Amino acid sequence: MxxxxxxxxxxxxxxxxxxxxxxxxxxxxxxxxxxxxxxxxxxxxxxxxxxxxxxxxxxxxxxxxxxxxxxxxxxxxxxxxxxxxxxxxxxxxxxxxxxxxxxxxxxxxxxxxxxxxxxxxxxxxxxxxxxxxxxxxxxxxxxxxxxxxxxxxxxxxxxxxxxxxxxxxxxxxxxxxxxxxxxxxxxxxxxxxxxxxxxxxxxxxGSETVSPANPEAFMAAVDRAYAELADSEDVKNFNIDGTPASIDFANAEQLLPAYNYFDGSFEGAAGLNSEAQRRQFWLRNVACAGCPIACGKVGLIRRGRRKGLISDVVEYETAAMMGSNLGLSDVREVAYLVKKCDALGLDGMSAGGVAGFAIEAFQKGLITAAETEGKALQFGDSESVDYLLDLIASRRGLGDLLARGVKEAARELGDGAADFAVHIKGLESPAWGPRSVPGMALALATADRGGCHQRAFPILYEVGGEWDGKMVERSALEGKGIIVAHLQNYLAALDTLVKCDFAQYGITGETYCQMLEAALGRPFDTTRLMALGERIWNQVRLFNLREGFTRADDSLPKRFSEEPLPEGPYQGEKISGADLDRLLDDYYTARGWDSAGRPAGETLARLGLDQLTTLVRAPDIE
Amino acid sequence: MNYLRGEFDLCTGCEACLLVCSNRAAGGYNPRLARLKVFRENENLINRPLVCTQCENPFCMHSCPVSAISRAEKTGVVLIDKEKCISCGSCIKACPDQMIRWDKTGKADKCDLCAGNPLCVQYCVPGALKLVKKREVPGK
Missing domain, CATH: 3.60.9.10 (Aldehyde ferredoxin oxidoreductase, N-terminal domain)
Known part of the structure; x- marks a missing residue:
């Protein structure tokens, strides 16, 4: 077809x-x-x-x-x-x-x-x-x-x-x-x-075939994409080391969550990185459909009490959220816990955020041994996490509270629990602590589904990259709004194709457009691509506004805005409320939104969103 | 003569081989319609490619009641003559690796090594599919 x-x-x-x-x-x-x-x-x-x-x-x-x-x-x-x-x-x-x-x-x-x-x-x-x-x-x-x-x-x-x-x-x-x-x-x-x-x-x-409108042009564009991937250093790294290579990077840059985001680096990071994973269990590369990158690395744990456990790569996000964020430095234990999340059907990132929150709440006396069947919840203790995962998935006892996520759990616990509930719009933050990277903080605060690093990842520019021919200053607030808005638009457009986050490090926008053009049989270029992304970003914003979200929800958790990084090269860094206000003003202006974060009339008109009355109606079903 | 070989230790399960093969064999992408297979085993610990090796003693060829399957003299590739094929399915039953399929016209269809430069090998980035040399096949 x-x-x-x-x-x-x-x-x-x-x-x-x-x-x-x-x-x-x-x-x-x-x-x-x-x-x-x-x-x-x-x-x-x-x-x-x-x-x-x-x-x-x-x-x-x-x-x-x-x-x-x-x-x-x-x-x-x-x-x-x-x-x-x-x-x-x-x-x-x-x-x-x-x-x-x-x-x-x-x-x-x-x-x-x-x-x-x-x-x-x-x-x-x-x-x-x-x-x-x-x-x-x-x-x-x-x-x-x-x-x-x-x-x-x-x-x-x-x-x-x-x-x-x-x-x-x-x-x-x-x-x-x-x-x-x-x-x-x-x-x-x-x-x-x-x-x-x-x-x-x-x-x-299904046995239907899928055929591009222009097969020859499509193959030429696909070959170009393959060549671009083969030429990319980033892609080569994903192929060799997978995403846990970022453990070392994040640890050095103080972006790695440790102990419920208390710190930005972790003394046990070397136990979680690609080298540790390769030594403990990797056997071969695994890829998704039609992917030459193969960032997956499956294998069998070779030694210790988890010997024989089959695990795919412990991805950067879960290695950090279920590892360093919980004070765990043995990747075999983390692999076991992440696989348990997969089996129970829990998001390992949020589960890591929730477990970190619960352990800190226990330390602070907001959760007591009476609610944990006498068990002490501790950082660095995989048994604590193992226990919590069972409670949460079954919603037994304390699990019913924790099953609602850190935002709701903190509201219910009260007594200052919200101060260490690390979420944005209710979504437990990903493993990129943003206190020393204001652009990333803005990206997290404005991500459409809550705290998410995949909608824009300005860190790559903030740690030594160029934007518009100029070096980006890491700690600067100015100029970050336009970077974040641009990245969000570009990635939203590629999320219609549907792209993989890692492939876009190699495949250029032009090549994506050529593949799309040949696939659909109508012209497509990067100008259209960027307009598409901006249209979608605004469409989603309209949805979230309709659901009651406001500027006040484009926020950061207190841990990032009021508690500075406690040590290291970026000691003292945080993104204060005033910083975030400046970032948001800058970003809303770049987007053509008013100061309350609502798309202005002319922005909607420019994107054709003012004309598009109901496009989709549910079918009549007998 | 050359034949295909698939290595489980290098295969990533990306199935690019199945995509290019299906596009050639069936005129569009769908891994199910390819002339080779990739299996997943043991929670995906293993991906095992299975390919037609142009057998030295091809059961498919021997089973065909109308001699529609023959070995090309020069290349050694086992080929189906679609004009002669009567769609009886004998070859499909005969191949234990299920390397023969029905094409959309209802004829038996199998790997023809893409006239010597197999697409599956060309698009196998991890190098799990190889075209290797086989010892001379005695004339049969």
Missing amino acids: NISEGMKKLLYIDLNRKASSELAVDPRLEENFVGGKGYGARILYDLLPAGCDPLAPENLLMFLAGPLTATLAPATRGCVVTKSPLTGTFADSYFGGHFAQEIRYCGYGGIIIAGRAEQPSYIWIDDGTVEIRPADQIWGLDTFATVEKIGRIAGSESVKTACIGPAGENMVSYALINCEYNRHAGRAGTGAVMGSKNLKAVVLR
Whole structure:
């Protein structure tokens, strides 16, 4: 099937009515929003009632591909889009693996799931056949067992599965969706939304082909992308060392969270980095569909009490959030805990943030041994974390409080707990402590789904990069707004394709445009690409504003704004409230927003967002 | 003659081989329609490529009731003559590695080594697929 034609066909499944229907895409949606994040931003805005409870049947759970997904274009992915139960914002969570490709091989550009099944169910899509089946045989299983069991039920291991674990079933606010293996829509609680729909899994098998409009030009552009990846030093590093190479970098630059973000470097960092992981368990490189980078590194733990455990690379984010942030320096223990999160269906990043918060609350006497069955919660103790993960996934005792994330848990605990609850808009911060990098602080404060490092990563410019031909001064406040806005727009545009974060270090914007142009058979250049990204960013902002978010929510946790880095080369650095105000003013101006953070009329007009009345309507389903 | 070899220790499971192969074999991308396979084993600890090795003693060739499968004299590649193929499925049943598939016209279809320069090898960045030399095949 022609790529453009496929992207115009969405599958809409209503679990209330146990029925499905094809949703023909308005050509203006495809033209103006392209796919992936763009589709999700507009569909959520058009179809979701304002103020909708994220766990109500009315919320939508979308699995979206892009026009380059499922082709030879190197390193493409898919995304889950929904309204987050953790933040209440728009949420887009990206996953690698092979699941998004299979959506396209089933003949669709995406799958939209509405309603709530009466009983635990799973969705089985076999080319054009869509069935909602009872999930009795898989409800309650962890994600690994679920994938295995589904393979057996389907009589084929080649089916592609997205599923939740017990944490998703119990609607833990930061439950993930597993897209086998070690690939997840991890952040912002997409798994809780799936659980709220009584939906255990979505299983796909498709035999449709995906064809670019102009095959020759497409191959030429793909070859260019391959060459650019091969020439990139950054990509080479991802191939050799994976993301944990960033442990050493972040540790040296005091960006690494340690002890619930108390510090920016960690004495045990050498136990978590790529070298340590290679020594302890790596065997070979693993890649997502069509990816020559292969940042995954799977292996078997060779020694110690976790001997024999199969683990993929302990990614930088989880190595930091479940490692240094919790005072853990043995990567074998961290690998065990991260795999446990994967099996239970918990986002390892948020879970690390929550565990760090709980341990500090215990130290400060806000959580007592009476609530932990006598167990002392301590940094540097993997048993404490192991115990907490079980509590959280099952929502047993204290786990019910912690299952709501640090923001809600701090509100409930009171007594100053909010002072060390490290989140932005409710999303536990990623592993990039921003106290010495104001641009990154701004990126985190303004990220659309809450504290996220993937919407813009200005650190690379702040630690010695150039912008517009000039060296960027790390500690400067001025000039960071335009950098952050530009990066957000660029990445939002690439998130429609759907890109991989690491591939874009090698593949240039021009080459992405050439691949897109050949795929869709219509002109595309970097000017259009940047306008697309800006349109999407504003569209999402309109959604979040409608949901009640304001400038006051573009904020930083107290730990970053009031507690300076305690030691090291950047000792004393923090981003004060006044600093953030200056950064925000600068950023809103760069965006063409008013001082309250609302897109101005002329900005919306420039992006064509004032003209686009409802583009998407739910199909009538009998 | 040359034949394909797949190495599990180098394979990353990216399936670029399946994508390029399916595009050539089926006129569009879909790994399921490729003329080789990549298996996942043991929680993805292993990706195992499985390729047609142009067997020295090809069961597919011997099983064909209408002699539609033959070995090319110069290259040693085992080829299907689609004109002669009667779509009986004997070769598909005969190959234990399931290296023969139905094409969209309903004829048997298998790896032809892309006329000597296999796309799967060209796009295998980790070098897990190789074109290697095989000892001379005695005439049969």
